[in-house]
Amino acid sequence: MDSAFIIEKSVVIVTVFAITMIMAMYSTWAERKVAAFLQDRVGPNRAGWGGLLQPLADGMKLFAKEEFEPNTPNKFLFFVGPAIAMSTALMTSAVIPWGDQLEIFGRTVELQATDVDVALLYIFGVVSVGVYGIMIGGWASNNKFSLMGAVRAASQMVSYEVAMGLSMIALLMMTGTLSLKEISEQQAGMNWNVFYQPVGFLIFLICAFAETNRTPFDLAECESELIGGYHTEYSSMKMGFYLFAEYANMFISSAILAILYFGGYNYPGMQWMIDNVGVNTANLLGIGVLFIKICFFIFFYMWVRWTIPRFRYDQLMNLGWKILIPLSIVNIVITGICILAFK
């Protein structure tokens, strides 16, 4: 392992980290702007042009706030909860291919922190561990409402993980690989998976909403019933971490949706660009295209949040277990028949 390799990977990792943080920061701004747009308001417009400095002001405010701790016997776990939520939200970005490759100083730089063989399962594993942040934090708060929020979040995420995994299996049967890089490469030139797996995409999208605890599935922080859900007792930056983790999760899940079903960094005419304009320009454009797709999905998350009301808890469970899981099993069977018939 030479030092250039280590420097290259460190730069990629730090960049990915910074971009995830900045995207999460500006998602909070975008959320307010989208909400304002959908409700015919102006939204934040005091700090900076169009309120662009609002996230910085919010961050400063959260840091400066008094740190309140409830009277709980589990001070350590109370502290660990937001830490787990934040770190699992950031860990997923390790296997995401942001672009094909760049040629800098005669070296081929892969725009991905690591290309593991089991990337898709890795994402699934990290997502399934993410529940602990909410559960441990909610329980250590020593508050009934927090506990109820945590228990709801846990059962919701465990239930929707099943359907999510099953919809992934249908996709895997088509692609024959778990590596996100290979999945992206297979979709070169409008050969997007969404055209072959529309039902799988729909199931995955709904499950992504449930996994990130976004409306209409944000029962874990249902204000009218549970005050603030699992983060009722949190204040200052610990609270900020929970909220930040939600936006980071949103960014990552949008990236995964774009890569799995919408072709990742591929765009029509990419091969032509590589042949005629140059590898670097074509691939930088590819990164831009991926971010446009990601931003569309983030916008979609917000659009849904300000349009659709919250589900009731039994409706949520019925949707998960009685509709999505049978649907995804049928999807697997149909995918299998199609693969056998057309191969």
Place this chain on the structure above:
Amino acid sequence: MSPILITFYFLAAITLATAFLTIYSKNPIHSAIYLVLCFFSIAGHYLLFNAQFLAIVHIIVYSGAIMVLFLFTIMLMNLNKENEVHKPRITRLGAIVVFILMSIVLVTIFINSKTIMGEYDTSGEDFQSIKTLGKILLNEYMVPFEFASILLLAAMIGVVLLSKKEKTEKK
């Protein structure tokens, strides 16, 4: 000492420590959290063997699903020291006997499996890749693999039946 050996000792220390803490901590939720840490360090051991698939699946199934449900149940039941069930001596003896029998079975499995894995060792195939793993599971171990899936399916149906029965009684 090579870095791998140091990592191994480090992971082994974590595994043993968290396993003991699981048994000895008074609070059931702390026990469960130590058990989660224990599972993570075992996944680390799998990674040391270069078994990525096994490590990730271990995390998904044990840490991500089973232990979440465990924690969930413990939180809902709100277990205290007062309502801890006192186990009679005969069940403890039974547990020890079952543990010994289980370890005999496991040891024999490991001794026997070594000869089959030996052939793959010389062929120089990539053990990490899930493609090789899939081929081995559906060629050499076809029958046990199918048996295991049928067992899981039967268990699943059994659970659904059990939970349904309770509901009708309540009504």
